[in-house]
Amino acid sequence: MTARSEKLPTPARLRPRDVLAVGLSGLRGRKLRAVLSALGIAIGVAAMVAVVGIGTSSQARLADQIAKLGTNLLTVAPGQSFAGTAAQLPSDADAMVERIGPVESATATGKTDATVRRNDRIEPGITGGIQVLASREDLLGTVGGKLRAGRFLDAATGNFPTVVLGDTAAKRLGVTEPGGQVWLGGQWFTVIGLLDPVPLADDLDVSALVGWEAAIKYLGFSGNPTTVYTRTAESAVEAVRDVLAPTVNPKNPNEVKVSRPSDALAAQLAAKDTFNALLLGLGAVALLVGGVGVANTMVIAVLERRQEIGLRRALGAHRGQIRTQFLTEAVTLAGLGGIAGAALGGAATYAYATAKDWPFAIPIAALAGAVAASALVGAVAGLYPAGRAARLTPTEALATG
Amino acid sequence: MTAPDAYPGAAGDRRPGPPAIPGQAAAPASTAPGFPGVPGGHGGLEPPGEVITLQGAGKTYPGGLTALDNADLTIREGELVAIVGPSGSGKSTLLNLMGTLDRPSSGRVEVLGHDVATLSDRRLSAVRARWIGFVFQQFFLSPHLSALDNVATGLLYHGIGHSRRRERAAEALTRVGLGHRLDHKPHELSGGERQRTAIARAVVSRPRIVLADEPTGALDSTSGAAVVQLLRDLNAQGTTIAVITHDRQLADSLPRRVRILDGRIQEDDMAGTAA
Ligand SMILES: Nc1ncnc2c1ncn2[C@@H]1O[C@H](COP(=O)(O)OP(=O)(O)O)[C@@H](O)[C@H]1O
Numbered sequence A: 001m002t003a004r005s006e007k008l009p010t011p012a013r014l015r016p017r018d019v020l021a022v023g024l025s026g027l028r029g030r031k032l033r034a035v036l037s038a039l040g041i042a043i044g045v046a047a048m049v050a051v052v053g054i055g056t057s058s059q060a061r062l063a064d065q066i067a068k069l070g071t072n073l074l075t076v077a078p079g080q081s082f083a084g085t086a087a088q089l090p091s092d093a094d095a096m097v098e099r100i101g102p103v104e105s106a107t108a109t110g111k112t113d114a115t116v117r118r119n120d121r122i123e124p125g126i127t128g129g130i131q132v133l134a135s136r137e138d139l140l141g142t143v144g145g146k147l148r149a150g151r152f153l154d155a156a157t158g159n160f161p162t163v164v165l166g167d168t169a170a171k172r173l174g175v176t177e178p179g180g181q182v183w184l185g186g187q188w189f190t191v192i193g194l195l196d197p198v199p200l201a202d203d204l205d206v207s208a209l210v211g212w213e214a215a216i217k218y219l220g221f222s223g224n225p226t227t228v229y230t231r232t233a234e235s236a237v238e239a240v241r242d243v244l245a246p247t248v249n250p251k252n253p254n255e256v257k258v259s260r261p262s263d264a265l266a267a268q269l270a271a272k273d274t275f276n277a278l279l280l281g282l283g284a285v286a287l288l289v290g291g292v293g294v295a296n297t298m299v300i301a302v303l304e305r306r307q308e309i310g311l312r313r314a315l316g317a318h319r320g321q322i323r324t325q326f327l328t329e330a331v332t333l334a335g336l337g338g339i340a341g342a343a344l345g346g347a348a349t350y351a352y353a354t355a356k357d358w359p360f361a362i363p364i365a366a367l368a369g370a371v372a373a374s375a376l377v378g379a380v381a382g383l384y385p386a387g388r389a390a391r392l393t394p395t396e397a398l399a400t401g
Numbered sequence B: 001m002t003a004p005d006a007y008p009g010a011a012g013d014r015r016p017g018p019p020a021i022p023g024q025a026a027a028p029a030s031t032a033p034g035f036p037g038v039p040g041g042h043g044g045l046e047p048p049g050e051v052i053t054l055q056g057a058g059k060t061y062p063g064g065l066t067a068l069d070n071a072d073l074t075i076r077e078g079e080l081v082a083i084v085g086p087s088g089s090g091k092s093t094l095l096n097l098m099g100t101l102d103r104p105s106s107g108r109v110e111v112l113g114h115d116v117a118t119l120s121d122r123r124l125s126a127v128r129a130r131w132i133g134f135v136f137q138q139f140f141l142s143p144h145l146s147a148l149d150n151v152a153t154g155l156l157y158h159g160i161g162h163s164r165r166r167e168r169a170a171e172a173l174t175r176v177g178l179g180h181r182l183d184h185k186p187h188e189l190s191g192g193e194r195q196r197t198a199i200a201r202a203v204v205s206r207p208r209i210v211l212a213d214e215p216t217g218a219l220d221s222t223s224g225a226a227v228v229q230l231l232r233d234l235n236a237q238g239t240t241i242a243v244i245t246h247d248r249q250l251a252d253s254l255p256r257r258v259r260i261l262d263g264r265i266q267e268d269d270m271a272g273t274a275a
């Protein structure tokens, strides 16, 4: 009816800073409740981050270890012959292997029938699980073994009744330092060295090593290696692996067992993953439960703050702005929980890794992902309450009670 | 279109009229109260513009209760209107329709010539942000914010910056006589001061009309009188005001009274007792 109508005011957008301030305003004065509802998220995220972090740290340790030990060690052992009898490697098997192009070194041990005991009064049947091996003098360099004390077999000592004990073998024999004697193959052998554990060749740990010549001379050793150890160029491991069997036994290559000891560690590395997936699933469930907590808090907030909603509508907020306010609040709540959880999970990982003497490793993507996931959970949790707040008409919202 | 500087500043500033509407001369505030709204009735002066117009407006709440029935009402620039009637007679319903907080179930509500029914929620919200200021009986101040920040909230949905909002809030608080209470939290203010803060929040955006629903209802008579005086002062400076009141004496002192009974406008008395 009135001819004169004024140009309608244009709806204004809130500045991003104000969106945030308005979204956070609801948390003011309800700090305890905010903390409690963010706590659920924080616990879920902390659990997930710690699982990932501890998993990553332990994998980092394994990877470190594998890198240090090298993945280029291959072992060759006699398998079973067709007839089912034990096959044999030729006595110069390690020398044959050494002639393969990319091979860097090759060495060997050979099993003897001798037993070793602390002294001659102990029953011969009691071996303590210790095997007596003939050893080449360059064994340690190839397998990555280290002497804890004394020295290793060499051209001089290898001809005499001297022995180097693996870590476990020494403990079982009660030998703590070189210099003493043990009863080996019916005579006294002088202990000249003790080994540290050898991770890539752990059967050496339960062995007593004697010189190749000495084994033949004193113990009736046949001179045939039972394990050949070889290091190859990293790039040629697979190629060398394929030719090892035909090299040491051209007639019956299938009577030769070739293996790569680092595969066991690598398998361990892979096995961690399934364990992780399970615990991660649990963390995700905790995160979802936290999300339900946030949703619950937000539903209550909307009920309690109807008048605030009404006032804001009266002051000119449109539905979208009310929705944004409560969504922002939910996302902030969950996001803060996520950040706290990420920090907590990181701290737990650090403490655990430090206690275990592992490297501390945590993927940044996991931290960012955890915070992003909690924000997402917050958004989903806030969707319904924010929608309810937005749907209230100003008068409904302002009506008291 | 509302030039900020067009608004009268401090009390005592008797510059005439509300912000000028383009193409229309603002009526002097002193002549506005009681203006009968008859075109040409004032010696060739155009009548002051219609701010809010209700034509046969009604409101039936879900459940079937008709709280307002076929109401016709026009409020013009510069007016100070009392809406009176017993409890439950439909005063708040009327005010909510005028303030676009609710849409009529029948009839028509226009704000500055725009039919509310045709406006989207966003547009209508912008209309409330720019053109309408609200004062409620319960103040609705945020307990965590200072008086200054509470008043600044009145400009939040204008999309202007924080510091500018606070500057204008300080001006508005000064205008209502609370220039010395800027940093006080609501619980540190008296009831009257709280309502004056709420009034400052309503006028900080220089709205075209202020709608007050029983602003003195929660106050003792002394602070109630101060609030009424403040509304008069604001009106004298050009603010158009509609105020619901229970107080007969107060109502009788205002230039125009709209009486409601059982959802119907019984009387629209523009006789205008001089205050
Ligand atoms: N949201 C609502 N839903 C249903 N009935 C309402 C609602 N708001 C008000 N009413 C009813 O409408 C009538 C008028 O209410 P109201 O406008 O608040 O009166 P007043 O402000 O004059 O006291 C009353 O009977 C009241 O109970």
Ligand SMILES: [Mg+2]
Residues within 6 Å of the ligand: B091, B092, B093, B213
């Ligand atoms: Mg009422």
